[in-house]
Amino acid sequence: MQPIALDAMAATVPDGAMLALPPDNSLPSVALAMAIARRGVKNLRLVGVPVSGFASDILIGAGCVAEIQTSAVSLGEAGFAPRFTAALRAGSIVVRDATCPAMHTMLQATEKGVPFMPLRGLIGSDILANRPDWKVIQNPFGPEGDIIVLLPALSPDIGVFHGVMADSHGNVWLGRRRECATIAHASKRALVTVERVVEGNFLEDERLASGTINATYIDSIAIAERGARPAALLDEYGFDAAYVAEYARMAKTDAGFQEWAAREIFHPVAAAAE
Amino acid sequence: MQPIALDAMAATVPDGAMLALPPDNSLPSVALAMAIARRGVKNLRLVGVPVSGFASDILIGAGCVAEIQTSAVSLGEAGFAPRFTAALRAGSIVVRDATCPAMHTMLQATEKGVPFMPLRGLIGSDILANRPDWKVIQNPFGPEGDIIVLLPALSPDIGVFHGVMADSHGNVWLGRRRECATIAHASKRALVTVERVVEGNFLEDERLASGTINATYIDSIAIAERGARPAALLDEYGFDAAYVAEYARMAKTDAGFQEWAAREIFHPVAAAAE
């Protein structure tokens, strides 16, 4: 599998696509999120696995998002996600709240090829009350009155994440962050950015194989150095708290976000293209 | 976690325990199976994850087994499992046939803490017809007439497998054989043999962490060099086909099995204890 250019990858994301993204602590491809924002894709339906962070907030701020399904949207230590909060208040996005294990479970149902999976908890929560697509049944294996929630399988159109490296066969290594594997398994297509492409086959190496996602799940790979930033990438680089804090400060207003985006999302490409 | 002696580990297996074992291609602890046979444990209920191999056949031959739940019992290239076949014909064990993904799914239900999980396929098979503990329901998310099987959560008393190495904290590394992780997650106790114990913490190493099972799931560790033999252990040693072929030949009769067991299971310990 030959790597493609980041902007060529972003060009394969159609308006209205359902996009699954890991949060800031689990290898988001911020590079691809920015490329999608640059392209001006519209009406995306974001899926937080299991929560949403910086990448989701900038896509919302850039006007790319119609809907978000997630368990929380947060910038972590930097506080609430400002563009998410503003869009919710303005009514410009639909928010479908879930709870973390439910996000995982809905993807696992697709991973196993079943139409639903059960999950404990949830009963009596307004999360459940506001999800007409979730069902409550009597547990067929339990005593009378033991009710349980069934969650429908969720299959995002596109899974997006950032791995450490890809090999000559298109296998991607990202270590213990296995939720990215679930995203790849459950999504119809997976678009993966990596720091680098190396020779060989990770599946032939017992040490690397267990942290590898097989190329069979991966549609295309683009090289994006420091592509998770400001999020951390395993032992490769740390979280850039100052960058996120500045974003949180500027993005409090739409005008502030636009100023930030002009500098951080749109300007570098114009410069690079010159 | 301090390693314990193999026979001390075997001594923690009570009569009647439900024991989950991976097959010959997935890190069985043949060393512990032999130690259990030496101890003369009775009425074990074996669970093949998802099928059963050499270790299960010798436990059956040694008279330790009352029941086996599995998707197949086979010695691979060496053919049918002779002691299993003989015990089934003699009516001395109960055989509960399943199908591979069902074995995984029943353990995954326990792993997720849910009382059941659905699985596609199976409908119309006599496997299903002979499992009164499996239920068929109308898919609550599907069209009328779309029926689906629900499998109950299975929680073995003890999970048994062989890892490559343990660290100072009791974490076990075994690479891509993640079914052993599912066994550990779903079992009430996990008894793990390893080739060696090394200093450090695998969880601090991004390369090793993804193939590691956290010590939280592991009850005890015993060092058993070449403890998977005759099965292979990743890139450490290969499958001993000649050993299994000889076993298959000798174990065709009970007398032949007894002769083989006297030499291979019971003798070495007597010799080692002298």
Next chain:
Amino acid sequence: MDYNTEELLAVTLARLIRDPSAPPARHIAVGAASPVPAAACWLVAKSGAPVRLSLLHKRSGNPFTEGTRELFDLTGQGRIDLFFLGGGQIDGQANLNLVGTGEWPGKGVRFPGSFGSAFMYMMTHRTILFREEHSPRVLVDRVDNISALGISAPGVFRRGHAQALVTGRCVFQFHPDRGRFSLQSLHPGETVEDIRAATGFDFDVEGDIPFTPAPTAEELALLRGPICDEMLETYPEFCARVFNRKAAA
């Protein structure tokens, strides 16, 4: 001996963790935004209790090798004995609102979201509620939206409930049988009347309410020394503010 609020709170949480009348805390998970509960857990562990800590979002040595799903699977298996939860609103029946005020999904003030609370609260053997802000805005009679339910209907599978609610002003004990909090101790300088005025829900007051015990010299030494060392990587800002310690560059 001088101590600050966070140190008092950490010591108080540690005492609740060790409460011999509660189910044993062999394995505790601590969420990302929880430096005070994390310090409390380290205090229990560094005092020699045989407890396993799974600190989420720990960058090096993250305990989970199956991704973030593993915390919820572990909890589903019944292997997590204790978890901490907070909330934008907490009510007198220990219901938690992490979603937002006003009309669903938080048209008033939107909080980040429920995270795993709707699951964890019911599947963990016990939960300690922690929210430093103690005001009628946070501690309400009835939450606007229930992210996680305090008491379940009979027959609904549930492993545990809130044990207590620790705020910046007091400790409440929770009684799932009667669905109410009772005042357990007052932080130094507080009175029952102060607490009533600052609390939007009604609660029980039984007998004389003692003051929350101050940290001991040993506890403070542990917090400021080895525990700060452990927390520096994950909570640099907290360590700088509370312990006046900065991570090496």
Next chain:
Amino acid sequence: MDYNTEELLAVTLARLIRDPSAPPARHIAVGAASPVPAAACWLVAKSGAPVRLSLLHKRSGNPFTEGTRELFDLTGQGRIDLFFLGGGQIDGQANLNLVGTGEWPGKGVRFPGSFGSAFMYMMTHRTILFREEHSPRVLVDRVDNISALGISAPGVFRRGHAQALVTGRCVFQFHPDRGRFSLQSLHPGETVEDIRAATGFDFDVEGDIPFTPAPTAEELALLRGPICDEMLETYPEFCARVFNRKAAA
């Protein structure tokens, strides 16, 4: 040109894999005990078709990083286009018995067990049945026990069916619409009457039945050279017997 039965069978299976009227075979999984189907898949791949092969039980470079569960998950996702199945008994409605003859669970002759057949047969887009022994003992009118059902009731979720049954004596095509096999080709030296006598189930014969095409020189060169190289690690005995090649010690 001289060739042996396994070579003919591998070439025949490869032709079925490439059948343009069947759903595309982009990803094929091959089970452990299947050297002839594995050789067929390699033949398709080495002839330049864009096919991904997942060879189970491959010791080095095993394609699955989630354990053995992953094959079934992949198939559940609809990502496995083609799988091979056999059986101790196969009947005229393409039902498979991998469990045993006589009373459940195989009180007559016990076979190893169903493996994943009850799932794979319904969740793979197509299945090629392969059993070298062609006798009334194996090819029966009705299997004693159904491990995997040939045709499902209306409304039951199913992705595909048997495409064909290849034996050591002929090729049958399967017609799920009529629930019957038809004779597609005879291996060299066989007659329709021979096949009828050796087959326990009734099947259709439409027009003149051709002979199964012999392997070409190119196919044999591929099988004996690069394909044998690929298979030597996983199937040493097969390579020794069929291609007269031994693995280096």
